[in-house]
Amino acid sequence: MTSPxxxxxxxxxxxxxxxxxxxxxxxxPIIAVFLAAVVGGILLLxxxxxxxxxxxxxxxxxxxxxxxxxxxxxxxxxxxxxxxxVAFAFKAGLFNIGGQGQLLLGAAFAAWIGYSIGxxxxxxxxxxxxxxxxxxxLLGAIVGALKAYRGAHEVITTIMFxxxxxxxTDYLVSRDGPWNDPEGGAIARTPRLQDSAIIPTxxxxxxxxxxxxxxxVLAWWLLNKTTFGFEIITTGANKHAAKYAxxxxxxxxxxxxxxxxxxxxxxxxxxxxxxxxxxxxSNNTGLGFDGITIALLARTNPIAVIPAAVLIxxxxxxxxRLQQDFRIEPEVVSILQALILFFVAAPSVxxxxxxxxxxxxxxxxxxxxxxxx
Amino acid sequence: xxxLLEMRGLTKTFGPVVxxxxxxxxxxxxxxxxxxxxxxxxxxxxxxxLFGIYAPDSGEIFFDGQPANISDPGDAIAQGIGMVHQHFxxxxxxxVAENIMLGAETVAHSGVGAFLGRMNVAEAEAEVRALSExxxxxxxPSAVVEDLPVGVQQRVEILKALNRGARLLIxxxxxxxxxxxxxxELLKVMRALADEGVGIIFITHKLREVLAVTDRVTxxxxxxxxxxxxxxxxxxxxxxxxxxxxxxxxxVDKGEAEPGAPxxxxxxxxxxxxxxxxxVEGMSFEVREGEILGIAGVEGNGQREMVEAITGIRKxxxxxxxxxxxxxxxxxxxxxxxxxxxxIPEDREKDGVVGNYSVADNMVLNTYFKAxxxxxxxxVMSEVRKWxxxxxxxxxxxxxxxxxxVTSLSGGNKQKVIVARELSxxxxxxxxxxxxxxxxxxxxxxxxxxxxHQRDAGKGVLLVSAxxxxxxxxxxxxxxxxxxxxxxTLAGESATRERIGLLMAGGSGDS
Ligand SMILES: Nc1ncnc2c1ncn2[C@@H]1O[C@H](COP(=O)(O)OP(=O)(O)OP(=O)(O)O)[C@@H](O)[C@H]1O
Ligand SMILES: [Mg+2]
Numbered sequence: 001m002t003s004p005x006x007x008x009x010x011x012x013x014x015x016x017x018x019x020x021x022x023x024x025x026x027x028x029p030i031i032a033v034f035l036a037a038v039v040g041g042i043l044l045l046x047x048x049x050x051x052x053x054x055x056x057x058x059x060x061x062x063x064x065x066x067x068x069x070x071x072x073x074x075x076x077x078x079x080x081x082x083x084x085x086v087a088f089a090f091k092a093g094l095f096n097i098g099g100q101g102q103l104l105l106g107a108a109f110a111a112w113i114g115y116s117i118g119x120x121x122x123x124x125x126x127x128x129x130x131x132x133x134x135x136x137x138l139l140g141a142i143v144g145a146l147k148a149y150r151g152a153h154e155v156i157t158t159i160m161f162x163x164x165x166x167x168x169t170d171y172l173v174s175r176d177g178p179w180n181d182p183e184g185g186a187i188a189r190t191p192r193l194q195d196s197a198i199i200p201t202x203x204x205x206x207x208x209x210x211x212x213x214x215x216x217v218l219a220w221w222l223l224n225k226t227t228f229g230f231e232i233i234t235t236g237a238n239k240h241a242a243k244y245a246x247x248x249x250x251x252x253x254x255x256x257x258x259x260x261x262x263x264x265x266x267x268x269x270x271x272x273x274x275x276x277x278x279x280x281x282s283n284n285t286g287l288g289f290d291g292i293t294i295a296l297l298a299r300t301n302p303i304a305v306i307p308a309a310v311l312i313x314x315x316x317x318x319x320x321r322l323q324q325d326f327r328i329e330p331e332v333v334s335i336l337q338a339l340i341l342f343f344v345a346a347p348s349v350x351x352x353x354x355x356x357x358x359x360x361x362x363x364x365x366x367x368x369x370x371x372x373x
Numbered sequence: 374x375x376x377l378l379e380m381r382g383l384t385k386t387f388g389p390v391v392x393x394x395x396x397x398x399x400x401x402x403x404x405x406x407x408x409x410x411x412x413x414x415x416x417x418x419x420x421x422x423l424f425g426i427y428a429p430d431s432g433e434i435f436f437d438g439q440p441a442n443i444s445d446p447g448d449a450i451a452q453g454i455g456m457v458h459q460h461f462x463x464x465x466x467x468x469v470a471e472n473i474m475l476g477a478e479t480v481a482h483s484g485v486g487a488f489l490g491r492m493n494v495a496e497a498e499a500e501v502r503a504l505s506e507x508x509x510x511x512x513x514p515s516a517v518v519e520d521l522p523v524g525v526q527q528r529v530e531i532l533k534a535l536n537r538g539a540r541l542l543i544x545x546x547x548x549x550x551x552x553x554x555x556x557x558e559l560l561k562v563m564r565a566l567a568d569e570g571v572g573i574i575f576i577t578h579k580l581r582e583v584l585a586v587t588d589r590v591t592x593x594x595x596x597x598x599x600x601x602x603x604x605x606x607x608x609x610x611x612x613x614x615x616x617x618x619x620x621x622x623x624x625v626d627k628g629e630a631e632p633g634a635p636x637x638x639x640x641x642x643x644x645x646x647x648x649x650x651x652x653v654e655g656m657s658f659e660v661r662e663g664e665i666l667g668i669a670g671v672e673g674n675g676q677r678e679m680v681e682a683i684t685g686i687r688k689x690x691x692x693x694x695x696x697x698x699x700x701x702x703x704x705x706x707x708x709x710x711x712x713x714x715x716x717i718p719e720d721r722e723k724d725g726v727v728g729n730y731s732v733a734d735n736m737v738l739n740t741y742f743k744a745x746x747x748x749x750x751x752x753v754m755s756e757v758r759k760w761x762x763x764x765x766x767x768x769x770x771x772x773x774x775x776x777x778x779v780t781s782l783s784g785g786n787k788q789k790v791i792v793a794r795e796l797s798x799x800x801x802x803x804x805x806x807x808x809x810x811x812x813x814x815x816x817x818x819x820x821x822x823x824x825x826h827q828r829d830a831g832k833g834v835l836l837v838s839a840x841x842x843x844x845x846x847x848x849x850x851x852x853x854x855x856x857x858x859x860x861x862t863l864a865g866e867s868a869t870r871e872r873i874g875l876l877m878a879g880g881s882g883d884s
Contacts, residue, residue: 226750227742234738237727243686244716244724245739246707 026304029297031350032343033311040336049326061321062314070204074275076306076313078103078284080212081267082291083298083305084219089154089260090300091223092252093236094147098158099264100288101165102139104281106132106265108169111190111272111279112179114197124196129211129269136265137258139165144257148250154257162288170281181278189280190272199274208274213306215263220302232256264288293341312337376438377402377572378423378541383432385418387781390772392418394596395432398574402540405563405573407583407604409616410593411813412785413771416576419593420543423574424456425449436541455534456543459550459784461526463533465519469512470497473504473533504532509565522673524555531562541572546784548577549811552671552839553874560586578785578813580609580623581842592616617815625818627825630849633662636697636802636833637683643691644678652678654857655692660802660833665824667848667865668837669873675857676837677719680806683835684716685709686724696802710739713801717791717808719837725791728780732770733761735779736794768793769816784811796823803827806837821847841870855879 041051062072082099089096096102110132119127139161146152172179173188181191199208223229235242235252242249267287272279294312298304315337319330343350378400385393392415400406408416421427423434425443434441436452443449449456463472474497501514510528518526527547534542544563548556563573563586575587583590584604592599592615600615613621637660644653653675660666668676681687683694685706694702696712710716718724726735737746737757745756761775770782770789779787788811795803805824809817824847828834838844844851845868852862853876860876 225752227747227752228750230734230741230752234727234730237729238723240723241725241727241738243706244684244718245741246705246710248705248707 025299025301028347028350029299029304029308029344032297033340035343035350035353036336036339039339040332043335044328044332049328054322054326054328057321057325058315058318061318066204068317070201070206071317072310072314073209074206074313075316076309077206077208077212077274078267078271078287079290079294079309079313080209080216080306081263081270082288083294083309084212084216084291084302085260085264085267085288086291086295087298087300087302087305088219088223088263089256090295091229091236092232092256093239094144094154094253094256094260096140096143096158096257096260096264097155097292098139098143098161098165098261098288099267099291100284100286101158101162102136102261102264103268103271103288104165104169104284105139105268106136107268107272107284108132108172108179108190108279109135109265110197110269111193112172114193114273115191115278116179118194119196121196124194125199125273128193128197128273129266132269132272133262133265136268137262140261141254141258143261144254147257148253166281169279173279173281179279187280190278192278193273197273198277199270201274206274208270211266211270212309215266216302216306219263223302264291267291290337293337293344296344297340299344312340375402376400377404377436379435380419380423381433381435383419383422383434384430385415385422385427386430391596393422393429393593396593396596396598398591398598400541400572400574402572403567403570404589405567405575405587407587407590408574408576408593409578409583409590409612410599411616411815412789412811413783414593414616414813415596416593417545417783418596420456420545420574420576423449424454424543450534450537450539453538453540454543455531455537455539455541456545457527457530457534457547459546461530463518463526463529465517467518468514469516469518469521469529469532470494470501470514472518472529473497473501473514473536475533500536501532504536508532508535508562508569510562522555524551524558527551527555527559528562531566535566535571539571541574542566543574543576545576546578546811547575548579548582553841554671556582578811578817580612580814583607583612584609594618613814616813619815621814621818623814623818625821625825625846627847628829630664630828632664632849633831634697635659635661635695637835638695639679639683639692640695641692642679642682642689642694644675644682644687645690646678652857653682656854656857656859657692658852658859658862660835662801662833663828663831664849665828665834665836665847667844667851668835668854669841669844669851669877670839670854671877672839674854676806676854679854680716680719680804680835680837683709684714684804713799715795715798715800715803717795717803717805719806719810721787721791721810726779726787729778731776732765732779732782732790733757733775735790736761736764736775738794740794740798764793764797765790767797769819785813785816788812789816792820792823796827800832802833802835804835804837807839808836809838809840809843841873844873845870853877 037055044051044054062068082103085099086096110128113128113131143154143157143161146157147154170188171177173190174180179190181189201207223233231247231252234245234247235249239249268284271284276283290312294305294308297308315333319333322328323330376399380398383393383396396419410416418427422429425445425448428444434443441452464475498514505512510532512525512528512532518529547559551559560582567573577583584607587604589601589603590607590612591601594616609623613623640657642653642656646652656679658666670676678687682689685704689703693700701709701712727738737760740746741752746753758775765773765775768789770786770793779790792808809820812820824834836847848865850862850865851868851873852859853873854860855877
C-alpha cells in the first residue's frame with residue numbers, strides 16, 4: 001500500500017531482458033559524467049581556461065597514447081579493486097568506507113612478503129598479494145563481527161579502523177619500525193621488493209590491471225551465479241526475509257566484509273608490487289575513498305566498476321600534463337571527480353535536470369541503513 | 374443525495390499488464406460503495422488513480438460535478454479526498470494531535486515558539502477532541518501513537534483525513550489488520566461518517582463486512598468493470614460468484630481428522646517481544662500428524678512471538694520446542710526448515726518475500742541451495758524457472774509471469790507466492806500465520822482446501838489466525854491464547870463463536 005509514487009510506464013515491463021535493464025542502468029552514470037563535465041567546464045571558463053582544450057588534453061594524454069594508456073590503467077588498477085570492495089559490500093547492504101585502511105594494510109603486508117623472503121616468481125607474486133589481501137580481510141572480518149554481534153555500525157568502525165591501519169603501517173615502516181628501509185633516510189618506507197615479487201608489465205600495460213579485472217569478473221560471478229551470492233544479496237535486500245529463509249545473516253555480514261576488505265587489500269598489494277616496488281604510505285593517499293565514487297558510478301555492478309575506474313584513473317593520470325600545459329592545479333581533477341560523485345549519488349537531482357521519464361526506474365542506491373540496521 | 378464522484382472510463386496499464394480497463398464508478402455523498410474483486414483485479418490501482426498516486430492512461434474523474442485535476446496526493450487532499458493506506462503513514466513517536474495536525478499545524482502565537490514554528494499543543498488537542506466528538510471517533514489526543522493498538526492508529530488516520538476536510542474517504546483493506554472488535558467499531562464509524570454526508574469507497578475481501586456496511590457494491594475482474602449490485606439484494610454467495618465468475622464454496626469441506634503421533638510439542642514456552650517484555654508466558658500445546666490445531670486469540674497475545682520462536686527466528690527464553698521426538702529449542706531457522714517445517718509468516722512484506730526479487734527467486738527463497746535449484750553451490754536457474762512456472766500455474770498467481778518483481782504484485786498475489794512456496798515443499802509440519810490475510814474469496818477457498826489436504830496427507834498444521842471463521846472452519850482442535858498463555862483447548866466441533874470470543878477476551882468461558 002505504501003508503494004512509491006511512480007507514473008513510469010516501464011515499471012511493469014517484465015519482459016525486458018537483463019541486457020536491456022543493464023543498458024538502462026548505464027544512462028544515469030553517463031548523464032552524471034556529462035553533467036559533471038558541463039559544470040566543470042563552466043568552472044574552467046570562470047578560471048580563464050578553454051574547457052574544450054582542457055578536456056581534449058585529458059583524452060589525448062590519458063587515452064590516446066600507448067604510454068598514456070599504460071599510466072591510466074596503472075592508476076585504474078587499485079581503483080578497480082577499491083571500487084569492487086565498496087560495491088561488493090553494498091550488495092549485502094554494508095557501506096565499507098574503510099577501503100583506505102584495508103588498502104594500506106594490503107600494501108604494507110604485501111611489501112613485507114615481497115622484500116623479506118625469496119621465492120620463485122610464480123609463487124612470490126600471488127603469495128604476497130594473498131597475504132596483503134588476507135590481512136585486510138581479517139580487519140574486515142572484525143568489522144563484520146562487530147556489526148553482527150554487537151550492532152556496531154560499519155561506517156563508524158571502518159572509519160576508526162582507517163586510523164588504526166594508517167598508524168600501524170606508519171609505525172611498521174618508520175625509523176623505529178621493523179620494516180623500515182635503512183637506506184631511506186628520513187623517508188618512512190620498506191626496502192625495495194625482490195624482483196620475484198614484482199608484477200611485470202606487458203608492453204606499456206601493467207599486468208596488475210588484469211588481476212583486477214579477473215577479480216571483477218569473479219565477484220560478478222560469485223554474486224550472480226552462486227548460492228553464496230544469493231545469500232549476500234538477499235541479506236542486503238531484506239534482512240528479515242534472509243533470516244526467515246534460513247540464511248545465517250551474521251555469517252554473511254562477516255564474510256562479506258572480509259571479502260570486501262580482501263579486495264581493497266589486494267588493491268594495495270598491487271600498488272606495492274606493481275607500481276612502486278615498495279611500500280610508502282604517501283603513495284596510497286585517498287585511493288580507498290575513490291573506491292566509493294567508482295562503486296556508485298558503476299551502480300555497484302562489479303563489471304561496470306572496470307570502466308568507471310578507468311575513467312577516474314584517466315582523470316588522475318592527466319594531472320601532470322594539465323599542470324604543465326595549462327597551469328591547472330591537480331585539484332581541478334578532484335573537483336571533476338567530486339562533481340561526478342555528486343551527480344551519481346543524487347539521482348533525483350539528475351532527474352530534475354534531465355526530466356527523462358524512463359530514468360525513474362534507475363533505482364536509487366541506498367548508501368546505508370539506519371543506525372539500528 | 375448529490376453525486377459526489379464519477380470516474381469515467383479509466384484505463385491504466387503497467388507494461389503488458391492492464392490493471393484497469395475502461396472502469397467507471399459513481400458515488401453519492403453519504404454513500405458507502407464496496408469495491409470488490411479478486412486479487413489483482415485492479416481495486417488498489419483504481420483508488421490510487423483517484424488519490425493521485427498513479428496517473429490514468431485515459432479516462433476522466435469528476436468530483437462535485439467538476440472535472441478533477443489530480444496529479445498527486447496533495448491535489449487529492451486539497452479537493453477533499455482522503456485515503457487511509459493499509460500501512461499507516463503516521464509518525465510513531467508523535468502524539469495523536471501532533472500527527473493529525475502535521476502539515477496543517479496551529480503554530481504558537483508568540484515568543485520563541487512562534488519563531489520556531491512550534492505547535493500550539495493545547496489548541497491542537499482541543500481541535501482534535503472536537504473533531505473526534507463530532508464523528509464519534511474516540512481517541513486521546515495526547516497519547517503517543519506508537520503506544521496505541523492498530524485499530525486506534527487507524528482511527529487517527531481517518532481523523533487526519535477528516536481534519537483536512539475529506540468529503541470522500543478511500544479505505545483500502547482497512548480491516549485486514551484489525552481484530553473483530555476493532556472491525557465492528559470501524560464499521561460503526563463508517564456508518565456515522567456516511568450519515569454526516571461523507572462518501573466512502575471501501576475495499577475488502579470480507580463479504581460479511583460488505584453486507585454489514587455498504588449501500589452498493591461494484592465488482593472488478595481482471596481490470597474490467599463487471600457489475601454493480603444493491604447490497605440489500607446481495608448475499609455472500611452472490612457476491613462471491615460475481616467476483617470469481619463461478620460458484621464458490623464458502624464453508625470448508627473436510628472429513629474427520631485421523632491424528633497420529635505428535636509432530637510438534639511446545640512445553641512451557643517463554644519468549645520475549647521486541648521490547649524485551651514477556652510475550653509468551655508458559656505456553657504448552659501439541660500438534661499431531663494429520664490434525665489442524667487452530668490458535669485463536671486477539672492479535673498481540675503472544676502468537677507472533679510463539680510462531681517465531683518455534684521456527685527459530687526468535688530466541689526461546691524458557692521451555693522447549695520439540696519436533697517429532699527431537700529437541701529444537703533455539704535451533705536455527707535453517708535446521709528447523711530442514712527438519713520439515715513450512716512457515717507462512719504473518720508479516721508477508723517483511724519476512725515472507727524479498728520485494729525486488731523476481732517471483733521465481735521468491736519461490737525458492739528457502740530452498741535455493743538444494744538440488745535441483747543448485748549444484749555444488751552454483752544456482753541452476755533453468756530449474757528455478759521451471760519450478761516457479763509450475764507453482765504460479767498451480768496456485769493461480771496473477772499475472773502469470775515469473776520474472777516480474779514481487780513488489781509489483783497485488784497484495785493477495787504476494788500471499789499466494791508464499792503459500793505456493795511453503796505448501797509445495799516436502800514438509801512434516803506447516804505453521805501458517807494469517808494464511809489468508811488479504812486474499813480473495815476464491816483463493817481463500819483454495820488455500821483452505823490445501824491446508825486440509827496437507828492434513829489429510831498426514832502432516833501437522835498449526836494455524837494461527839485472527840479470523841474466527843477461519844479457525845472454526847478449519848481446526849480439529851482449538852487452543853485459545855490470552856496474554857501469552859493457552860487458556861483453554863477445545864475440540865473443533867464443540868467450539869462456538871461465542872465461547873471462543875469470551876475466552877479470547879480473557880473470560881473463563883464457563884460463564
Ligand atoms: N506498480 C506496479 N507495477 C507493475 N504492475 C502493477 C503495479 N501495481 C499494480 N500492478 C499490477 O496491476 C494489477 C492490479 O493490481 P492491484 O494492486 O490494483 O490489485 P488489487 O485488486 O488491489 O488486488 P489485491 O486484492 O490483491 O490487493 C496486478 O496484476 C498487479 O500485478
Ligand atoms: Mg489491493
